[in-house]
Amino acid sequence: MTTVAAWAAPAAKAPLERTTVSRRAVGEKDVLIDIAFVGICHSDIHQVREGWGKAIFPMVPGHEIAGVVAETGSGVTKYAIGDRVGVGCMVDSCRVCVNCRAGLQQYCSDGPVWTYNSVGKDGQPTYGGYAQKIVVDEDFVVRIPDALPLDAAAPLLCAGITTYSPLRHWNAGPGRSVAVVGLGGLGHMGVKIAHALGAEVTVLSQSLRKKDDGLRMGADHYHATADPATFTDLAGSLDLILNTVSAPLDFGAYFSLLRTDGAMVNLGMPEEAAEVDMQSLFGLRRSMSSSGIGGIPETQEMLDFCAEHGVVADIETIGADEINEAYERVLASDVRYRFVIDTATV
Ligand SMILES: [Zn+2]
C-alpha cells in the first residue's frame, strides 16, 4: 500500500479538504498512474452532495483522469512505464456477463466498480482522481494518443465518451441533423464530436449568450429555447437530440422537433423524476432514451477519433485549493467549459 495526497469531502455536502488516501499495492495486472490532470464533472458534485442517494465518505471524487504510467505489475502487457494513459468512470466489472463480454462494461449486470463512491472487489471503497496517484487494472486503463495534451484530454474520459457513445449509436454523421441541448461541459463536447462526425449540428440553449462559442466549436445553428419561435422554426427537423441538461424539461416541446424515427437521448441524471406526456411521442415513431458513458473499447476508439480530428475540451485549469469555488461556479454554469485540476497542486 502507498499513501498519496488527495482532496476529499469528509461528509455529505461538506467542502473538500486536503488529506491522504491509501492505494493498494500494484498487483500483477495493475498499473500505477502518476495523475497529471483530473476534470471536475457535474456528477462529482451530485455525489459529494448525495444528490443521487447515500454515498461513501470520505469521498475523493474525480473520474476524468489523465496521467503517466509510473509502475506496472508483472503480468501487465498493454502498458509500459512512461505511457500516457487515462481512466474514466469505471475501474472494474464482472467481466463475464453478456454486456462485459460485448465491451459494454458500463452496463455490467452486476454494475461496474465505479472509480469512486463504489466498493472494489477487494471490499475496499474506491477513491477517485483528485489525488496524485491511482492504481488501476490495465483492462480499465486507456491510452491517450500523443496528439492530445493531457490537460485538455482529461475531460474526454467522461464528458467525451458520454457524448461520443450516443452519437455513434444513433448514427450521427453526414446527412443527419443533431441538436445538443445545453452548452456546458457535456454539451460542448457533444457539439465538437457531432461536428467532427460530419453531422449538421444545432445548439439549443436557454439564451444566445454563448452563441459565438457554439459556432466556433462547430455548430451550424444556434437557437434560444427561451424564444418560442425556436420550437416552430425547427419543428420536425431533427434526427437526434442529445439532452445534457440535468433538470426537468418540457419534453413534449423537444419531441415535436424530431423527424420520423427521431430520438431524444438523455445524458444528464436529474435528481428528481421527470414527467413525460406519452401523447407527444406518438405519431412519428419517435423515441426517448438514455445513454451512460461508454465501454472500454469505445472509450479508446473515442480518444483515437479525437486525436485524429483535433478534438479536445475547452478547459480552465485550477489548483486544488480552488475546488470548492469551482463547484459553486459549475452549479452557476460559470465555466468555459470544464474545470481541470492540476494535480501537482494536490
Ligand atoms: Zn462524469
Ligand SMILES: [Zn+2]
Ligand atoms: Zn459484467
